Amino acid sequence: MSEGGEEGRERTGYATYALVWLGLMGLTWLSVTVAGLEAGALKIAGPLVIAAIKAVFVLAFFMHLKTERGLIRWVVVIGLIAFIVSGALVFSDVAYR
Amino acid sequence: MNETVEKVASHRDYAGAKLGMWLFLLTELGLFFGPLLLYVMHDIRHPEAFHAASQSLDKTIGFANTLILLTSSLTAALSVASIRRGKTELTLIFIFVTITLGGIFLVNKYLEWTGKIAHGIYPGGDAFAELPPGEAVFYGLYFFTTGLHGLHVIAGMIVLAVTATLTAGGIVNKRDFVKLENAALYWHLVDIIWIFLFPFFYLIS
Numbered sequence: 001m002s003e004g005g006e007e008g009r010e011r012t013g014y015a016t017y018a019l020v021w022l023g024l025m026g027l028t029w030l031s032v033t034v035a036g037l038e039a040g041a042l043k044i045a046g047p048l049v050i051a052a053i054k055a056v057f058v059l060a061f062f063m064h065l066k067t068e069r070g071l072i073r074w075v076v077v078i079g080l081i082a083f084i085v086s087g088a089l090v091f092s093d094v095a096y097r
Numbered sequence: 098m099n100e101t102v103e104k105v106a107s108h109r110d111y112a113g114a115k116l117g118m119w120l121f122l123l124t125e126l127g128l129f130f131g132p133l134l135l136y137v138m139h140d141i142r143h144p145e146a147f148h149a150a151s152q153s154l155d156k157t158i159g160f161a162n163t164l165i166l167l168t169s170s171l172t173a174a175l176s177v178a179s180i181r182r183g184k185t186e187l188t189l190i191f192i193f194v195t196i197t198l199g200g201i202f203l204v205n206k207y208l209e210w211t212g213k214i215a216h217g218i219y220p221g222g223d224a225f226a227e228l229p230p231g232e233a234v235f236y237g238l239y240f241f242t243t244g245l246h247g248l249h250v251i252a253g254m255i256v257l258a259v260t261a262t263l264t265a266g267g268i269v270n271k272r273d274f275v276k277l278e279n280a281a282l283y284w285h286l287v288d289i290i291w292i293f294l295f296p297f298f299y300l301i302s
Binding site for chain 1: 116119120123126130134137138156164170173174178181182281282288289292293295296300
């Protein structure tokens with residue numbers, strides 16, 4: 001059966017999910033703390049970098065990209081790169097005009 | 098002949114189903130990418146106004162809603178983990194908790210919105226018209242983006258409820274759970290979008 005591979009796929013344990021969740025909660029707290037700091041650049045970049053790290057955690061563990069087939073991983077990575085590049089181009093155009 | 102019909106009827110394409118879901122999720126990201134780019138562009142033009150407007154949002158509700166949605170993502174992931182182990186009841190409990198947490202998120206959002214609307218701050222409202230241009234743009238983007246996200250939360254809750262029905266009926270089971278897995282993927286995406294909306298609207302301006 002075609003889904004045989006699906007059942008055989010590596011299963012993530014309940015404990016791993018719980019650990020990732022704890023990490024996400026901690027990172028959320030950290031982002032609020034960083035945003036309250038006086039330091040200018042860190043105040044803006046910090047929460048965004050932390051959000052990106054949280055998104056990677058969700059993608060890798062909750063959405064199983066870590067154990068997903070190569071094709072799906074490539075589709076997602078290429079899609080995300082396209083968004084990042086177009087965002088960076090628009091940002092540089094607006095910020096340094 | 099009968100054998101062929103049977104084979105066709107039982108044909109399942111997990112790889113195709115999930116690839117299709119991921120492609121759809123990328124288009125969903127694109128939907129929110131536009132408003133966030135607009136946010137960045139206007140934030141550069143009106144930094145003070147964005148800061149002032151952002152300060153008026155309730156960080157505590159935003160923070161609480163982030164924790165709620167992250168927890169709902171955990172329970173969505175656990176529902177998939179449970180069905181893979183053949184634990185139907187546990188799966189249904191996790192789906193129920195996920196939907197409930199989505200509901201709590203929406204209640205908080207409702208309270209937050211009505212607080213602003215009561216002060217006339219909504220597109221077309223009296224106080225809204227008096228706002229400096231930058232702040233009006235901030236609130237416009239805030240209502241549009243969080244409203245669009247809220248619709249996605251509702252859609253996710255409906256999809257999960259349908260999947261729960263299918264699970265209870267045995268259509269989603271240990272050997273065939275791609276419908277639940279895709280529903281959970283959708284829910285995680287809604288969570289990821291909020292992971293970014295939270296710092297943009299509540300923290301960094």
